[in-house]
Amino acid sequence: MTDSRTAGKHGPRPDDHVVVLFGATGDLAKRKLLPGLFHLARAGLLPDRYRIVGSAPADAALGTDGFREHAREAVAAFGRSKPEGPAWQEFEATLSFGAADPGAYDPLLTAVRDAEHAIGGNPRRLFHLAVPPKAFPSVVGELGATGLAEGGRLIVEKPFGTDLASARALDETIHGVFDEDRVFRIDHFLGKESVDNIIALRFANGFFEPVWNRDHISHVQIDVPEKLTIEGRAGFFEGTGTFRDMIVTHLFQILGFVAMEPPAALDARSLRAEKDKVFQSMRPLDPAHVVRGQYAAYRDEPGVDPHSDTETFAALRVDIDNWRWAGVPFYLRSGKALAQGRHLVTLGFREPPLRMFPTDSRDAAGGRHNALVIDFDDPGRITARFLAKEPGPEMRLGEARMTFAYTDCFNTAHALEGYERLILDAMLGDQSLFTSADGIERLWEASSPLLQNPPPVQSYASGSWGPDSIHQLIHPYAWYLPDESR
The missing domain is CATH 3.40.50.720 (NAD(P)-binding Rossmann-like Domain)
Structure with a gap:
């Protein structure tokens, strides 16, 4: 053997x-x-x-x-x-x-x-x-x-339940036959190369980890818009919606890796323990800080209730009460029929305490000058956005960027897709990139206020970025997408 x-x-x-x-x-x-x-x-x-x-x-x-x-x-x-x-x-x-x-x-x-x-x-x-x-x-x-x-x-x-009660019932059923160390709750997002790279970026590089905290980061965005509609999956989507389908299962997991403390070792026990600590530190979701949307043609889709309140879009603010992240809002967004299909984590950095340079209207409006942008779509890239002096006699600042792209630096011919990587890990018995029972139950617990009292859905046009109220949600910051200068 x-x-x-x-x-x-x-x-x-x-x-x-x-x-x-x-x-x-x-x-x-x-x-x-x-x-x-x-x-x-x-x-x-x-x-x-x-x-x-x-x-x-x-x-x-x-x-x-x-x-x-x-x-x-x-x-x-x-x-x-x-x-x-x-x-x-x-x-x-x-x-x-x-x-x-x-x-x-x-x-x-x-x-x-x-x-x-x-x-x-x-x-x-x-x-x-x-x-x-x-x-x-x-x-x-x-x-x-x-x-x-x-x-x-x-x-x-997925889905690993639809609320806390159903998640607990599912775990009880599974644990009646399989011990937790033999259970692999799969999320193909976590099998992406670029999710591993979030860990490498933070913990293998001395110039990132010291600033990965509330003293230097003003806010974090995790943005996974999708261009496609529900594509005939009304039977599934009507009973699920974007929050259960995407936010709890995918985006909260990415948040866990972005916000976690350094693990004692790169093994499953240590990684999952630190990620679960993030989930334990999440405040219960406040429905007042959530925007639920529905693209205008959704109720015309075959099999959809003409009076459906199911959201095809969700944007929300998440707060983490621990020493590293207290006061730093995390903004999450995902939805169907949006302008682009992207997979981004954006860390916005605080401005210097004194501004000696002249500002323009974009600066005053909370422009996106200082940011670290992690594109975790396959094969992925990392971009640092900063300010530099424009050529000329005056001290005028312009946006600049430095980009690391997987395809430029590594041979990706043998890279594994998410499912391939995770099936291999399951065969090896490595649970590092799989969700624990405690972790998923805690996420449903933190989501309970929203599930019990969801705000009404707001209509948005297909091909847009969602309801207009998303800008009020993130104020005084701006969504990194749309980014016309990309």
């Missing part, structure tokens, strides 16, 4: 594994999981011996041959490498299928046992729940009842 610490071509190699994909015929498996597993195989990062067992309800009428064809079509449509040649033939041979319905897990049991027999020894099991949340209790219960869960690990997809 390969030791999990043994280095592969580009990093550590996991122990031998049987990976079981529940929801193997669904959209997530088609777009991300199957192409991602093939890319990991081509990169030499999967175990020496592994098998992938797809599973879905029996009415999917899909056997092993059908699953292999489904996987080939998924990789052809969404993968970075074409499903051809010896690499594909080797990967395809690891695929099998076992149907599973409540109370009828025999086909899946047989498929898993056959896969383990083909590998030999004592391979690990990894279960990926790419199924709707309502199916979680049934699947987890069956994994426990059949004995499949014994010694295995579990990847759980």
Whole structure:
């Protein structure tokens, strides 16, 4: 058996594994999981011996041959490498299928046992729940009842509940079968290279960490606008909304990495402990500091209630009561049908105590001169914005910038996408980039005032930056986006 610490071509190699994909015929498996597993195989990062067992309800009428064809079509449509040649033939041979319905897990049991027999020894099991949340209790219960869960690990997809009560109920269900150290709540945002780079930027560079605090930073923005609409997903979105879908699951997690204290070590226990301390320090959300929006055509979408109050946009202020961040507001924004699709963290720096230089109207309006901007979209970049003297006889200041771009400095040919990185980490048993039960429950607890008393949604035009009231929310600062000079 390969030791999990043994280095592969580009990093550590996991122990031998049987990976079981529940929801193997669904959209997530088609777009991300199957192409991602093939890319990991081509990169030499999967175990020496592994098998992938797809599973879905029996009415999917899909056997092993059908699953292999489904996987080939998924990789052809969404993968970075074409499903051809010896690499594909080797990967395809690891695929099998076992149907599973409540109370009828025999086909899946047989498929898993056959896969383990083909590998030999004592391979690990990894279960990926790419199924709707309502199916979680049934699947987890069956994994426990059949004995499949014994010694295995579990990847759980969002949403991790919809409020504090449902999150606690979900955790209770999971912990009835899987210990917390075998549970991996996956958020593909945290698998991005640039999230790791936030940690490296802060803690590996002596000229950043000393100013990463309330004495030097005036405010922080975490901005994830999306151009796309709900794209026919009314059934999901009407019961979820942007706050539950994006803010709690994604943006709060990014906030945790931006605001955390230096961990004692770069291991899962230390990183998650420091991130959870940030969440414990969050003040309960004040509905008066929240803007909920809905793009004008949302209620015309198929399947949407014509009187829907579901938000497609959310912007809010978060306050963290600890010594590092007291008095520094964090502004978070995300929404559908906006002007751009971006993934940015912006740290605005305080002005010098004395201004000896002449100011213009932009300065007076809170211009965005001194900022550190982290673009955590793939492949990512970091930009420092500052003031410099413009050429000429007068002392006039102009904006300048220094930019680090991944594509300019590193070969990104073998970079892993978010899901690929996190599936690999789950196989290695590394929980560093996964959310803990305590952390997610605390976030729902802090969100309770907003969920219990949400402000009404405000209409905004598609292609805009959201409701006009977002400017009052962030005053006296300005949103980094829109940034016409980018």
